[in-house]
Amino acid sequence: MVTDLRKCVGCHACTVACNGEWDVPPGEARTRVRMTPLAGSFPELSSSTYVAQCNQCDHPPCIEPCPSGATYQDATGVIRVDQDVCIGCGFCIEACPYEARHISARTKKVDKCDFCAPRIARGAEPACVSTCPANAKHFGDLEDRTGDVHRMVFHDGARRIESASVAPGPNVFYLGDDAHLDLVQASFPPRPPRLITAGETLKRLFKPLVIGVVGLTFLGQAVAFFTQLHKGEGDFDE
Amino acid sequence: MKSKITRRRFLGATATASAALAATPALAGPKSHPPAWRGTERVDEIATTCEMCFWRCGVVASVVNGKVVRVKGNPEHPQNQGRLCARGNAGTRLLYDPDRLKTPLLRTGERGAGEFKPVSWDEALDYLADKLLKLRKEHGAESVAFFPHGNGARFFATLMKAYGTPNSAEPSFAQCRGPREVGYSLTFGQGLGSPEPVDLEESKLIVLIGSHLGENVFTSQINAFSTALSRGAKLITVDPRFSTAAAKSDWWLPIRPGTDIALLLAWMNVLVGENLCDTEYLASYATGFDKLAAHVKQFTPEWAAPITDLPIDKIRETARAMGQAKPAVAVHPGRHVTWYGDDTQRARAMAILTALLGSWGRKGGIFLPTPVERGSFELPDFPDSARGRADGAGTRFPLAIEELGVTNGLIDATISGDPYPIKGWIIYGQNVLESIPQPARTIEAMKKLDLVVVVDVLPVDQIQYADLVLPEATYLERYDPPTIVESAKRPFVAVRSPACEPLYDSKPGWWIAKELAKKLDLGDFFPWKTPEEHLATLLAPLELDGKTLLNCGAVSFPGQPYLEDKLPEERTFDTASGKIELYSQDLADIGADPLPRYTPPAEPYKGFVRLIYGRAPMHSFARSQNNAALHALMPENEVWFHPSVAMTFGIANGDRVALENGDGIRSDPVRVRVTEGIRSDCAYMVHGFGQKSKSLRRAGGRGASDNGLMSQVSVDPLTGGTGMRVNFVRPVKA
Numbered sequence: 005m006v007t008d009l010r011k012c013v014g015c016h017a018c019t020v021a022c023n024g025e026w027d028v029p030p031g032e033a034r035t036r037v038r039m040t041p042l043a044g045s046f047p048e049l050s051s052s053t054y055v056a057q058c059n060q061c062d063h064p065p066c067i068e069p070c071p072s073g074a075t076y077q078d079a080t081g082v083i084r085v086d087q088d089v090c091i092g093c094g095f096c097i098e099a100c101p102y103e104a105r106h107i108s109a110r111t112k113k114v115d116k117c118d119f120c121a122p123r124i125a126r127g128a129e130p131a132c133v134s135t136c137p138a139n140a141k142h143f144g145d146l147e148d149r150t151g152d153v154h155r156m157v158f159h160d161g162a163r164r165i166e167s168a169s170v171a172p173g174p175n176v177f178y179l180g181d182d183a184h185l186d187l188v189q190a191s192f193p194p195r196p197p198r199l200i201t202a203g204e205t206l207k208r209l210f211k212p213l214v215i216g217v218v219g220l221t222f223l224g225q226a227v228a229f230f231t232q233l234h235k236g237e238g239d240f241d242e
Numbered sequence: 243m244k245s246k247i248t249r250r251r252f253l254g255a256t257a258t259a260s261a262a263l264a265a266t267p268a269l270a271g272p273k274s275h276p277p278a279w280r281g282t283e284r285v286d287e288i289a290t291t292c293e294m295c296f297w298r299c300g301v302v303a304s305v306v307n308g309k310v311v312r313v314k315g316n317p318e319h320p321q322n323q324g325r326l327c328a329r330g331n332a333g334t335r336l337l338y339d340p341d342r343l344k345t346p347l348l349r350t351g352e353r354g355a356g357e358f359k360p361v362s363w364d365e366a367l368d369y370l371a372d373k374l375l376k377l378r379k380e381h382g383a384e385s386v387a388f389f390p391h392g393n394g395a396r397f398f399a400t401l402m403k404a405y406g407t408p409n410s411a412e413p414s415f416a417q418c419r420g421p422r423e424v425g426y427s428l429t430f431g432q433g434l435g436s437p438e439p440v441d442l443e444e445s446k447l448i449v450l451i452g453s454h455l456g457e458n459v460f461t462s463q464i465n466a467f468s469t470a471l472s473r474g475a476k477l478i479t480v481d482p483r484f485s486t487a488a489a490k491s492d493w494w495l496p497i498r499p500g501t502d503i504a505l506l507l508a509w510m511n512v513l514v515g516e517n518l519c520d521t522e523y524l525a526s527y528a529t530g531f532d533k534l535a536a537h538v539k540q541f542t543p544e545w546a547a548p549i550t551d552l553p554i555d556k557i558r559e560t561a562r563a564m565g566q567a568k569p570a571v572a573v574h575p576g577r578h579v580t581w582y583g584d585d586t587q588r589a590r591a592m593a594i595l596t597a598l599l600g601s602w603g604r605k606g607g608i609f610l611p612t613p614v615e616r617g618s619f620e621l622p623d624f625p626d627s628a629r630g631r632a633d634g635a636g637t638r639f640p641l642a643i644e645e646l647g648v649t650n651g652l653i654d655a656t657i658s659g660d661p662y663p664i665k666g667w668i669i670y671g672q673n674v675l676e677s678i679p680q681p682a683r684t685i686e687a688m689k690k691l692d693l694v695v696v697v698d699v700l701p702v703d704q705i706q707y708a709d710l711v712l713p714e715a716t717y718l719e720r721y722d723p724p725t726i727v728e729s730a731k732r733p734f735v736a737v738r739s740p741a742c743e744p745l746y747d748s749k750p751g752w753w754i755a756k757e758l759a760k761k762l763d764l765g766d767f768f769p770w771k772t773p774e775e776h777l778a779t780l781l782a783p784l785e786l787d788g789k790t791l792l793n794c795g796a797v798s799f800p801g802q803p804y805l806e807d808k809l810p811e812e813r814t815f816d817t818a819s820g821k822i823e824l825y826s827q828d829l830a831d832i833g834a835d836p837l838p839r840y841t842p843p844a845e846p847y848k849g850f851v852r853l854i855y856g857r858a859p860m861h862s863f864a865r866s867q868n869n870a871a872l873h874a875l876m877p878e879n880e881v882w883f884h885p886s887v888a889m890t891f892g893i894a895n896g897d898r899v900a901l902e903n904g905d906g907i908r909s910d911p912v913r914v915r916v917t918e919g920i921r922s923d924c925a926y927m928v929h930g931f932g933q934k935s936k937s938l939r940r941a942g943g944r945g946a947s948d949n950g951l952m953s954q955v956s957v958d959p960l961t962g963g964t965g966m967r968v969n970f971v972r973p974v975k976a
Contacts, residue, residue, distance in 0.1 A: 016859060135324075
């Protein structure tokens with residue numbers, strides 16, 4: 005994917021389209037629009053928008069820390085989270101250099117951008133690309149020499165946001181002039197993976213387990229209760 | 243002083259429909275939207291028109307079991323071509339907002355106390371019909387004023403005219419683009435209409451004057467803007483604040499607020515003095531060049547620099563850039579232009595600059611609307627009003643466009659009883675407390691009335707002053723009159739049709755107006771039985787059946803956007819001279835400046851800064867703050883101060899302060915953003931926050947209202963437009 009920051013006006017259409025497409029609750033986001041702090045002083049100023057999302061890295065730092073094996077790289081290179089396997093421990097969140105993962109309040113599991121894999125599979129573009137009013141987002145096969153994405157990366161100088169120490173091979177590239185991209189890089193540098201202590205590890209691994217056991221005990225009753233509660237209710241906002 | 247200028251010439255582009263479309267409508271391959279399937283679940287795809295703002299993009303609503311699960315851009319729609327902004331994407335959150343008005347409400351307590359009882363539609367409309375008949379009998383039909391906004395308001399507009407009142411006014415004129423329409427009409431013989439036909443896409447140089455594209459988002463306009471920038475178009479942004487557009491600019495001119503006319507005159511001085519005007523174009527199409535040239539001779543960049551607080555060389559450099567890029571220079575006419583009370587003259591200056599660059603009717607400048615014919619109904623004659631309008635349009639404000647009206651003129655008349663008493667207000671789709679300045683006066687006026695009716699979707703603050711509240715269905719649940727957009731390179735017709743049944747006991751506007759008409763014995767003015775029949779009649783001359791339109795959402799036609807598309811003898815202008823009027827005899831005749839002149843705005847009081855305001859891309863006016871998806875992105879506004887101002891007042895980034903204006907009025911608490919991105923003589927806020935209604939469970943009590951601080955206005959004597967950037971504020975302890 006290439007995001008053209010010269011075109012992006014930071015309107016948040018991508019975020020809301022994504023939330024609508026994947027039923028991501030308001031306040032959470034798989035893709036987020038951010039604005040760099042202002043550089044310089046009045047009136048010689050500079051700033052840029054930045055659209056953050058999962059970069060579907062070539063060397064994804066999020067896979068190895070996953071204790072349940074839920075996070076994996078699929079055949080197309082997209083990093084996926086198997087929702088049936090994820091235990092919501094959040095180790096992958098700590099490992100992600102781009103802060104692109106979060107725990108969904110709805111599912112209690114990890115949620116993130118997967119380049120709209122189900123849409124791609126049926127030949128559609130990712131929802132953020134389709135909706136972008138500025139036509140700032142481009143999706144395609146980097147290897148396809150006739151495609152826009154190939155041209156933008158290999159001829160127009162679209163750049164990865166990575167540093168000497170954190171270079172996982174992100175597959176979201178950014179177009180813009182050097183000064184603006186430098187500002188984006190400096191404002192939102194990729195974060196080195198955080199170290200997690202053994203104690204913290206145990207706590208996180210057992211928490212979902214305990215919740216799971218306790219939850220199962222009450223599952224039958226809970227289902228009956230909520231079925232009764234929601235019977236006939238048409239309100240499905242939040 | 244009654245204007246001699248014919249009203250015809252002041253109609254915006256959208257009202258020039260009388261001329262028939264020359265070409266036979268060639269449909270742009272409309273495709274219907276067939277249902278999709280999700281496994282065994284049928285998903286109906288309903289093409290309709292967005293109303294999260296007023297730009298009217300095409301959307302497709304995906305409906306499963308009668309519920310709208312998603313709203314996306316309609317790829318078949320010529321305007322947005324499948325793209326959609328954050329607000330459009332958040333449409334279902336309005337539809338399913340649990341805070342919506344659910345039943346008609348009749349006031350039980352004192353006006354303003356917000357105490358109501360739910361009533362049936364029959365009771366509500368009987369009550370309203372009785373009140374309206376009584377008011378007409380006792381005070382005349384003109385005693386009822388109508389405050390409309392949006393496509394759906396047209397049914398009520400017909401009803402109000404049939405009832406007999408000429409008093410209708412929407413803030414889109416006197417609080418928004420009115421002076422722009424008039425200033426351009428005086429110059430080119432026609433206004434711009436909406437969407438404004440700026441050919442950003444083809445432009446080599448875009449000039450934004452106080453226009454904050456990017457924060458002000460209209461999907462198609464943003465698309466054209468971004469396309470131009472990526473093709474290498476240059477950008478000049480004149481704004482006291484470092485806006486999103488300023489950050490993309492080749493030249494950011496952080497002008498002293500209120501001095502834009504001085505800059506425009508200096509630009510003209512350079513263009514004329516250095517022979518950078520499009521002389522051939524001017525010779526063919528314009529009059530008054532010599533008078534203009536003589537006038538601007540005195541207004542050098544050296545003269546303008548200390549006034550505007552801009553460097554001399556930047557003024558000259560930007561003027562030369564325009565001269566080099568002409569005629570593909572898009573001087574964006576702006577939209578909300580009611581700033582300082584001399585706004586018609588500033589619009590004139592921008593129109594003249596456009597003319598000097600040869601950009602009107604040229605590729606990359608301002609393109610021309612193409613008229614689209616529309617059908618009409620055979621209606622009884624509307625009653626004449628013996629007493630004329632109460633808002634001053636055409637009299638006190640000689641150049642105000644009567645079709646749009648002057649809201650503040652109606653408020654003045656309600657308070658003063660001059661020229662005659664106003665006793666009732668019907669408010670449809672507009673928020674009079676948020677969109678019209680001096681809200682204390684608006685409340686004073688409402689308290690004097692015998693009847694206040696609000697037709698709305700959400701329980702916004704104004705409903706507490708209503709006697710009767712009528713819950714309208716949202717745009718996703720109702721039919722509205724077709725959108726006919728002439729100010730597009732390919733003009734188009736689009737439809738708003740319901741994607742689902744109205745929720746709760748809400749009703750579409752057309753139904754409310756038609757039922758009320760029956761009770762007022764005005765049913766003959768609604769000679770159609772169903773919305774489909776209404777649509778078919780309006781579309782009849784286009785040889786386009788409603789079903790095609792309902793299937794694809796929009797149909798476009800070939801346009802003639804440029805002067806060169808027209809035969810030489812057709813390249814005329816609807817002015818008195820038939821030419822572009824650089825010098826305006828019309829203005830001279832009513833005692834106004836025939837050539838724009840700079841007048842200094844009122845200076846901020848000592849210890850205060852000027853309050854300026856604008857938009858955020860995730861919100862529309864004061865309409866979207868309660869939307870769950872948009873609220874999550876921006877729950878409240880901030881007030882921007884330059885670090886030097888923050889230091890003076892001893893405040894820091896993130897502090898919560900109240901703002902106090904020069905009249906001692908205080909805002910609700912608002913968070914401070916200390917930023918280099920604003921001049922030190924002003925403060926900035928995003929409009930639409932600080933609503934008080936507790937019934938708006940998300941928006942209520944969040945942020946501060948800029949409109950609440952607008953106790954001063956500078957009224958444009960030509961149009962009645964309320965200049966609002968004449969209020970000064972300082973931070974005080976919240």
